[in-house]
Amino acid sequence: MKNETMYFENNKLKLIDQRKLPLQIEYFSCKNYHDAEFAISEMVVRGAPAIGAAAAYGFYLAALEFAGLPEEELEKELKKAADKLIAARPTAVNLSWAVEQLLDLALANLNKSEEELLAILKDKADQIADSDRKINKKMAENGNKLIKENAVILTHCNAGSLATVDYGTALGVIREAHFTKKNIKVFADETRPRLQGARLTAFELMEEGIDVTLIADSTAATLIRDGKIDYIITGADRIAANGDTANKIGTFMLSELAKNFAVPFYVAAPLSTIDRKLASGSLIEIEERDSEEITQIEGVQIAPENVKVYNPAFDITPAENIDAIITEKGIVKNPDKKSIAELFQV
């Protein structure tokens, strides 16, 4: 993608402001961890791997701020920063997965000099960001093995470069199919209410020269029924140990349509999105967001004032609806507790 999702320079985290895409390309500057917490909760940056990497750099900004404190105070401040960053959004496991790694490293090295501690933490944050690029490319190569020539793919929300540090997960598979000249076409759900498909996926795919058609979310069912879709590929925010998957609201509905009309339904996600501590999807916390996301579009009121709203940002797709989970380590067909566990065997 032409514009980096994020970069770290001069002790600031720079995030492309995804609230303003595609009409404006602006970078939001995080000077401290509070800025990073704000950027995650307000979706300046969004997408499981992207918020994980952003939070890792956010924790490093906290270490920069507090590194000179006495050990006991430093520990207290870093634990507070970790808690606040993790609380910014509850569903994507990559957030806590990333922050906990840096917190553990910090607590194990509090007795080191300021310079040594900061170098250890910056190296870890860079490693999380750099490995995301490599992991997504490997995942894309694996997923591309499932894609036939001239395929038509439906995707939901944005699981692209803008949801990761680079290349994307579901859109990584789509990029790989495009770059290996499979002549694929894509239908992108606009993805109410935050319109990640309309604003981000359409933007990314058009930039790459990939044939993309934007549709209202409710159009997908007719395309699926009429045999117009060869595969549905989405990202994920948290995958439970049995393969149940949390992803953008509307994903479960697509999986039911896919099952009913025998369309392969694939989830593309890195191993860091799998939460083996949770036995099933019923244990995944689903973020509920402000009602204005539903009652307003770009700040324009479109529903009666004070109307009741229910705005879950994600839903759970049961493992039995998922034909394959595509990861950097390989493809898990008909995922279940056993096949997910085998992903983690050395």
Ligand SMILES: CSC[C@H]1O[C@H](OP(=O)(O)O)[C@H](O)[C@@H]1O
């Ligand atoms: C590659 S993770 C992308 C994942 O995150 C999105 O949610 P949000 O835009 O609210 O962060 C959506 O669930 C995507 O599939």
